[in-house]
Amino acid sequence: MDTVRLTLDEVRDLARRVLTRQGLSPAHVEAVAETLVAGERDEAAAHGIYRLLVCDHTIRAGKVVLDAEPVLQDTAPGVVKVDAQGGYHQLAFRLGLPALVDKARKSGIAAMAINHCVHFSALWPEVEAVAAHGLVALACTPSHAWVAPAGGTKPVFGTNPIAFGWPRPGREPFVFDFATSATARGEIELHRRAGKPIPEGWGVDAEGRPTTDAETALAGAMLTFGGHKGSALSLMVELIAGPLIGDMTSAESIAHDAGAKASPYGGELILALDPAGFLGVAAAEHLARAEAVFDAITAQGARLPSERRYEARKRTVRDGVTVPRKLYDDLQGLLAG
Amino acid sequence: MDTVRLTLDEVRDLARRVLTRQGLSPAHVEAVAETLVAGERDEAAAHGIYRLLVCDHTIRAGKVVLDAEPVLQDTAPGVVKVDAQGGYHQLAFRLGLPALVDKARKSGIAAMAINHCVHFSALWPEVEAVAAHGLVALACTPSHAWVAPAGGTKPVFGTNPIAFGWPRPGREPFVFDFATSATARGEIELHRRAGKPIPEGWGVDAEGRPTTDAETALAGAMLTFGGHKGSALSLMVELIAGPLIGDMTSAESIAHDAGAKASPYGGELILALDPAGFLGVAAAEHLARAEAVFDAITAQGARLPSERRYEARKRTVRDGVTVPRKLYDDLQGLLAG
Numbered sequence: 180m181d182t183v184r185l186t187l188d189e190v191r192d193l194a195r196r197v198l199t200r201q202g203l204s205p206a207h208v209e210a211v212a213e214t215l216v217a218g219e220r221d222e223a224a225a226h227g228i229y230r231l232l233v234c235d236h237t238i239r240a241g242k243v244v245l246d247a248e249p250v251l252q253d254t255a256p257g258v259v260k261v262d263a264q265g266g267y268h269q270l271a272f273r274l275g276l277p278a279l280v281d282k283a284r285k286s287g288i289a290a291m292a293i294n295h296c297v298h299f300s301a302l303w304p305e306v307e308a309v310a311a312h313g314l315v316a317l318a319c320t321p322s323h324a325w326v327a328p329a330g331g332t333k334p335v336f337g338t339n340p341i342a343f344g345w346p347r348p349g350r351e352p353f354v355f356d357f358a359t360s361a362t363a364r365g366e367i368e369l370h371r372r373a374g375k376p377i378p379e380g381w382g383v384d385a386e387g388r389p390t391t392d393a394e395t396a397l398a399g400a401m402l403t404f405g406g407h408k409g410s411a412l413s414l415m416v417e418l419i420a421g422p423l424i425g426d427m428t429s430a431e432s433i434a435h436d437a438g439a440k441a442s443p444y445g446g447e448l449i450l451a452l453d454p455a456g457f458l459g460v461a462a463a464e465h466l467a468r469a470e471a472v473f474d475a476i477t478a479q480g481a482r483l484p485s486e487r488r489y490e491a492r493k494r495t496v497r498d499g500v501t502v503p504r505k506l507y508d509d510l511q512g513l514l515a516g
Numbered sequence: 517m518d519t520v521r522l523t524l525d526e527v528r529d530l531a532r533r534v535l536t537r538q539g540l541s542p543a544h545v546e547a548v549a550e551t552l553v554a555g556e557r558d559e560a561a562a563h564g565i566y567r568l569l570v571c572d573h574t575i576r577a578g579k580v581v582l583d584a585e586p587v588l589q590d591t592a593p594g595v596v597k598v599d600a601q602g603g604y605h606q607l608a609f610r611l612g613l614p615a616l617v618d619k620a621r622k623s624g625i626a627a628m629a630i631n632h633c634v635h636f637s638a639l640w641p642e643v644e645a646v647a648a649h650g651l652v653a654l655a656c657t658p659s660h661a662w663v664a665p666a667g668g669t670k671p672v673f674g675t676n677p678i679a680f681g682w683p684r685p686g687r688e689p690f691v692f693d694f695a696t697s698a699t700a701r702g703e704i705e706l707h708r709r710a711g712k713p714i715p716e717g718w719g720v721d722a723e724g725r726p727t728t729d730a731e732t733a734l735a736g737a738m739l740t741f742g743g744h745k746g747s748a749l750s751l752m753v754e755l756i757a758g759p760l761i762g763d764m765t766s767a768e769s770i771a772h773d774a775g776a777k778a779s780p781y782g783g784e785l786i787l788a789l790d791p792a793g794f795l796g797v798a799a800a801e802h803l804a805r806a807e808a809v810f811d812a813i814t815a816q817g818a819r820l821p822s823e824r825r826y827e828a829r830k831r832t833v834r835d836g837v838t839v840p841r842k843l844y845d846d847l848q849g850l851l852a853g
Binding site for chain 1: 591592593594595597622623624625626627629652654664665666667668669670672678680682690692694696741742743744745746748749751752754755756758759760761762765767787789790791793794795796798802803805806808809812813816817818819821
């Protein structure tokens with residue numbers, strides 16, 4: 180494949196120029212660009228500058244308030260709410276993070292609810308940011324209703340990711356971030372474009388029958404991972420990052436979308452737990468004990484989630500990244516267009 | 517099968533007499549018996565009075581402090597810790613619940629850590645108890661290291677259940693409670709006793725190769741549900757209900773057990789979130805909106821987790837329960853023995 184080699188600074192510059200051209204205010208340009216750089220840096224290409232094309236579509240559909248100024252609300256000693264005012268969620272997260280950290284340190288546990296945001300990015304940059312403060316983080320968000328509940332036939336849930344971060348002394352945090360759907364919607368779309376069948380368990384047709392045809396699954400419903408257990412978790416995400424924080428469910432988000440195929444609109448919930456709130460001065464000793472759990476996993480040759488991302492990060496910070504030529508040209512087109 | 521019919525009062529009386537005979541102090545007898553009654557009432561037989569046999573084994577192994585008096589500790593505005601002092605965990609949960617509810621109402625979110633407890637019961641009675649106060653609940657606990665991580669061959673995790681409760685106005689809460697292992701250990705033991713093969717995906721042999729032989733899997737390792745995603749969740753449970761609260765991991769619990777095959781020993785973490793802390797006076801309106809999510813699931817013929825338990829509850833409260841004659845006789849034997 181024909182590729183272009185870019186340093187991370189060049190990635191950042193390109194992302195900023197495209198986002199500026201798309202009309203985002205400078206603060207949003209800065210915040211959104213950093214998540215795209217993080218995606219490229221960790222070789223998580225689906226969350227890299229490819230997303231600028233997704234932004235382009237969502238912004239052209241009129242679904243983003245380009246200069247939204249998020250507003251912080253203090254509703255309870257353990258809760259911070261950030262109203263994103265219809266803008267991309269990254270800036271809202273940045274605004275709320277110091278308050279979340281402060282409240283978690285004071286109370287031992289705290290929650291941040293981001294409301295009324297357009298959401299397209301992975302959750303791992305956020306749980307990493309919380310863990311960087313020595314806190315344990317749990318984050319989730321609904322999306323668009325594409326996924327049927329276990330035993331059902333019709334979409335109710337979004338891909339509803341859950342992400343977790345655990346601070347590790349002197350090194351990157353332990354982080355996972357996965358969709359509660361069996362696979363990403365984009366993965367099914369890639370199979371459709373390639374004319375390839377999808378594995379059993381990814382989707383059902385409009386009558387709820389198992390299918391291996393990508394197009395049929397996209398017109399029917401996706402399935403959750405892990406059967407009824409994954410379905411239960413997906414429903415939990417709907418509830419705690421939807422009605423609990425006064426924001427949309429995945430069904431409401433896709434109704435709000437009204438066929439525009441824009442990024443999901445709604446809320447996100449992030450919990451932060453402070454080990455010191457549970458353990459006081461003994462926190463360091465117990466965090467060290469957690470390392471034995473990680474060691475027991477890696478010593479038997481199993482990988483921890485995010486290991487690949489951290490390995491990529493070491494490489495790309497030094498060597499830069501490669502981007503498909505076609506994507507690079509498409510982005511240049513956005514700058515010229 | 518030969519069975520005995522008992523009212524729930526008779527179940528309670530039988531459980532109390534056996535637990536008293538086993539030497540538990542009156543407060544523990546009361547608290548433990550109620551979880552066994554709840555198991556029978558909801559026709560969750562594995563968590564009913566069958567567990568009196570498990571208690572018998574664990575107590576005879578000297579692994580339970582029979583008259584432990586749990587101690588409440590206030591470590592942070594959003595955290596309550598209860599040291600179970602080596603006793604069964606039910607009494608510790610009861611002691612901590614009012615403080616958890618109070619802190620969640622004041623802060624919007626709070627956590628209860630139960631430490632140094634012997635744990636054998638399901639988590640759904642507890643998330644139900646929290647949800648009965650109008651709070652959202654999330655609970656988890658490690659167990660004994662029986663389960664290999666995804667990509668691994670050797671046990672690191674316990675069956676590590678996760679339970680969730682969501683208050684529903686005017687009716688039973690939405691509740692799920694599942695092991696992050698592919699199946700319960702007891703289920704594999706039932707297959708072994710029946711000489712039946714186990715399905716693929718439940719376990720591996722001592723070299724990490726897939727097996728359908730129950731005995732081989734019990735000597736090797738169980739697997740998590742949902743591949744690497746279930747494995748990530750199981751690891752999260754190890755961390756947040758282990759080192760985060762200063763208590764044992766599943767590996768430490770089984771080492772502490774030292775071959776006694778007693779119930780797991782360690783901690784449990786329960787989070788409580790108050791909708792009013794996020795939504796103020798709008799909480800009722802948004803809880804009502806959550807009902808649309810449940811309706812969208814049940815309207816397509818899919819079941820919600822716990823529906824069967826609630827249906828059983830309606831029946832058994834009126835008609836009583838049936839218990840296998842063999843179990844009934846075994847329990848009578850404990851009373852006579």
